[in-house]
Amino acid sequence: MSAAGMVQTTYREAVRAAIRAALKADERVFLMGEDVGRYGGCYAVSKGLLAEFGPERIRDTPLSEAAFVGAGIGAALGGMRPIVEIMTVNFSLLALDQIVNTAATLLHMSGGQFNVPVVIRMATGAGRQLAAQHSHSLEGWYAHVPGLKVLAPATLADARGMLATALEDPNPVIIFEHVMLYNMAGELTADAGAVPIDKAAVRRLGRDVTLIGYGGTLGKALEAATALAADGIEAEVVDLRTLRPLDTATIVASVARTRRAVVVDEGWRTGGLSAEISALIMEHAFWELDAPVGRVCTAEVPIPYPRHLEQAALPQPAAIVAAVRATLGR
Amino acid sequence: MSKDDIRRIVIEEIANIAPDTEPGAIDPGSDIREALDLDSMDVLNIIIALHTRLRVDIPEADYPLLLTIAGATDYLAAKLAG
Amino acid sequence: MSEFRMPSLGADMEDGVLVEWLKQAGEAVSRGDIIAVVETQKGAIEIEIFEAGTIERLLVDPGTRVPVGAPLALVRGAGEPARPAVAEATPPMPKSEPAPAPAAPSRPVARPIEARPSEATRDRTSPAARQLAAVRGIALAGLVGTGPGGAIVRADVERALAKTGAPTPRRGIDPGEMRKAIAAAMARSNREIPHYYLTHQVDVTATLAWLEALNAGRQPPERLLLAPLLLKAVALTLRDFPEFNGHFVENAFRPSAEIHIGTAIAIRGGGLVAPAIHDANIKHLDELMAALRDLVARTRAGRLRSSELFDPTVTVSSLGDRGVDGLLGVIYPPQVALVGFGTPASRPWVVGDRIGPRMVMTASLAADHRASDGHRGALFLLAVARRLQEPEGL
Incomplete structure (x- = not known):
């Protein structure tokens, strides 16, 4: 692709472009959520869409996650292709019953008669000083639930391309957008479109250790890899992209080559996604390992409000570098 | 083709079929099946190889005449002369 | 996406050493292609693949010992977009191999007596290092660790x-x-x-005459031995004796719909x-x-192929034309039968009310x-004997 085919954009604009394209491509698609219409979305993702598509397709909802997620599930059952936006994963707990007890189970409980083609987008993660009720990373909880597909776009191309593929999925898909990524700027091909949602991606090649991250931690892992390269340590960086189902093959193949792994997860360590990945590596690549699998996770505290404490609680490149050195013994 | 040439070819073809043996080192009058531990498949393969290489007709009834290196050499020499 | 795994090439096989990849990542494969060579106790075996697709990734380096059932490569099915293989079942864990006996010296003889090795004094060796050392027969004792904590x-x-130039695993038998x-x-067979045993003497005079007549009209490359007749007679009969x-x-017998005859082949100098x-029936x-x-x-x-070793459903062992009268076989587990044929020999035989020389073979x-x-x-x-005596039906 030549430079002429590239456009300057941001993660926020890429998500918006994805929603706009989906609305244009399929009249069954509509966007629903708190403040998505007149306000333009709490992270300004849907700004301008109300004017373009009208209130039938860009729907502001009452402040009840249980109600509007339930409505989205009902619409999906009725043949629509709703995109439901929840402001943050913390608020999604109010809709947990709808997501886990209804959306994820109906196909099973109806003996395959009813599928729920809903896509639920929500923001996740910390870094904006929004304190403990707006900053957590609970995507690992959703990744625990059979019946859901869980995505975590970490790049512009994935922000632009994952939604279309998710909408094609006959079953519920949850997309986690990390709050610190919305302002990320970069170039995207002008014709960027749908991308596969079932495969992890190797974002940097290396021979000494595999760093495994996703969403908000991908950038930090890449930053750590750059720092390590200055010391002659070549880290491979795997972007999980999809948190459920995990792409075991890509993870195992990379670790089998580098023989060391460090998982970087903004969720908490205990019972988290990083534990699952570590277990997978143990099950599939134990005899390939040269060191115990390392983990860099968020400190086991509610995310603090003060900036310095918030930053101290989160996985940072320096901690990743230290964890890598521990696996190498240098 | 001299008899020596024929003997050399017989030994070569046996060695091709049974590369783990040394047909040149055995008594040319001994039964190759005993001396080299060859089975019926080996013997058939040797006969096929000689038939193909020397373009001579070898009826099955004549097989017993080819079971020693000396016998095979004489048999093939006679066939080629005829 | 599917995992291409180390096949089991017999009841006794626990693992094999990957010697060589014959296909590389990105190459297309079709059913029956030989994609790797694996060193086993039965020699270097060519491993076939039984699906069509593209090799997505090779997971194992040559020289690696791989347990039966462990993944060797990832294969993307034909027409399948790049999909990950999410293994629902955990593959069998590789078994730990006994480390080779340490080369005694280089360790201080007079060690302080301790109740038991504590965490601090225990030698640490990574799984990957243990694996390689076991495969290549390297003693771990005396090696200097450069990993975390001196592992x-x-x-x-x-x-x-x-440094030692230890030999790589060799090919062949x-x-x-x-x-x-x-x-x-x-040993397992006779234990479990x-x-x-049953034996029966079969008059194969007519069979051999039929074979001789057939071969008389053929050039050497097209001629038959008795062995294929034996195999066919057994295979056809097995249809009626599952x-x-x-x-x-x-703890249960599972009959097979297919008839794959394990054919005992002796290796000169010993081995089978x-x-x-x-x-074989068709x-x-x-x-x-x-x-x-x-x-x-x-x-x-x-140079055998994997499919030839993992699925025989019965064994036939024939002594050929240079053996003895008969054999009583040892069944190859998990099969349940072995049919043996001795060397046909001229014997006095009663035909009708006369005694005459006939070619007789002990089955x-x-x-x-x-x-x-x-x-x-x-x-x-x-029934096998009857079929043999009517070779035109084979």
């Missing part, structure tokens, strides 16, 4: 290998290893399988392999002869009493 890691073993494989399988064709696994001729005699010739050549060259059956009884065994052996 011995794979690179340390590689350095040691470079290792008689010692083959002996071990035979010992394990046959309650054998019973209790002799299949496997005894998990019984690779399969597939679907192969023409000429096809069986070609298959047998090919199998004998590759067995002796140590035998060794069968698993858990799967069948002697009465059925006798009927089976008689």
Whole structure:
């Protein structure tokens, strides 16, 4: 692709472009959520869409996650292709019953008669000083639930391309957008479109250790890899992209080559996604390992409000570098 | 083709079929099946190889005449002369 | 996406060393292609793949010992977009191999006596290093660890290998290893399988005459031996006697719909392999002869294919034209029967009310009493004899 085919954009604009394209491509698609219409979305993702598509397709909802997620599930059952936006994963707990007890189970409980083609987008993660009720990373909880597909776009191309593929999925898909990524700027091909949602991606090649991250931690892992390269340590960086189902093959193949792994997860360590990945590596690549699998996770505290404490609680490149050195013994 | 040439070819073809043996080192009058531990498949393969290489007709009834290196050499020499 | 796994090439096989990849990542493969060579106790075996697609990724480096069932490569199915393989079931964990005996010196003899090794004093060796050391026969004792906490890691073993120039796993048949494989399988057979034996003398005068007449009209490359007739007679008869064709696994006999005859092939100088001729019941005699010739050549060259080793459903052992009157076989587990044929010999024989010389061959059956009884065994052996005596029906 030549430079002429590239456009300057941001993660926020890429998500918006994805929603706009989906609305244009399929009249069954509509966007629903708190403040998505007149306000333009709490992270300004849907700004301008109300004017373009009208209130039938860009729907502001009452402040009840249980109600509007339930409505989205009902619409999906009725043949629509709703995109439901929840402001943050913390608020999604109010809709947990709808997501886990209804959306994820109906196909099973109806003996395959009813599928729920809903896509639920929500923001996740910390870094904006929004304190403990707006900053957590609970995507690992959703990744625990059979019946859901869980995505975590970490790049512009994935922000632009994952939604279309998710909408094609006959079953519920949850997309986690990390709050610190919305302002990320970069170039995207002008014709960027749908991308596969079932495969992890190797974002940097290396021979000494595999760093495994996703969403908000991908950038930090890449930053750590750059720092390590200055010391002659070549880290491979795997972007999980999809948190459920995990792409075991890509993870195992990379670790089998580098023989060391460090998982970087903004969720908490205990019972988290990083534990699952570590277990997978143990099950599939134990005899390939040269060191115990390392983990860099968020400190086991509610995310603090003060900036310095918030930053101290989160996985940072320096901690990743230290964890890598521990696996190498240098 | 001299008899020596024929003997050399017989030994070569046996060695091709049974590369783990040394047909040149055995008594040319001994039964190759005993001396080299060859089975019926080996013997058939040797006969096929000689038939193909020397373009001579070898009826099955004549097989017993080819079971020693000396016998095979004489048999093939006679066939080629005829 | 699917995982291409180390196949089991017999009841006695626990693992194999990947010697060579014959296909690389990105290459298209079709059903039956040979994609790798694996060193086993039965020699270097060519491993086939049984699906069409594209090799997505090779997971194992040459020289690696891989347990049966462990993934070797990822294969993307034909027409399948790049999809990940999410293994629902955990593959069997590689078994720990006994580390080779440490080379005694270089360790201080007078060690302080401790109640038990504590965490701090215990030698640390990474799984990857242990694996490589076991495969290549390198003693871990005396190696200097450069990993975390001074652990011995794979690179340390590689350095040691470079210094000692330890040989890479060799190809072809290792008689010692083959002996071990035979010992394990046959000991297990006699330990677990309650054998019973039946023998029957068969007048094969007409059979041999038929064969001779057939061969008289053919050039040497097209001629048949007696062996394909024996295989075909057994294969056709097995259709009516399913209790002799299949496997005894998990305390139950499982008959097989296909008839794959394990054909005992002796290795000069000792050793034996019984690779399969597939679907012998539906192969023409000429096809069986070609298959047998090919199998004998590759067995002796140590180049068998995986499918020939993992699925024989019965074994036929024939002593050929230079043997003794008969044999009583040891069944190859988990099969349940072995049919043996002795060397045909001229014997005094009663035909009608006269005694005359006839070519007589002793057929035998060794069968698993858990799967069948002697009465059925006798009927089976008689039926094989009858088919042999009517070779035009083969």
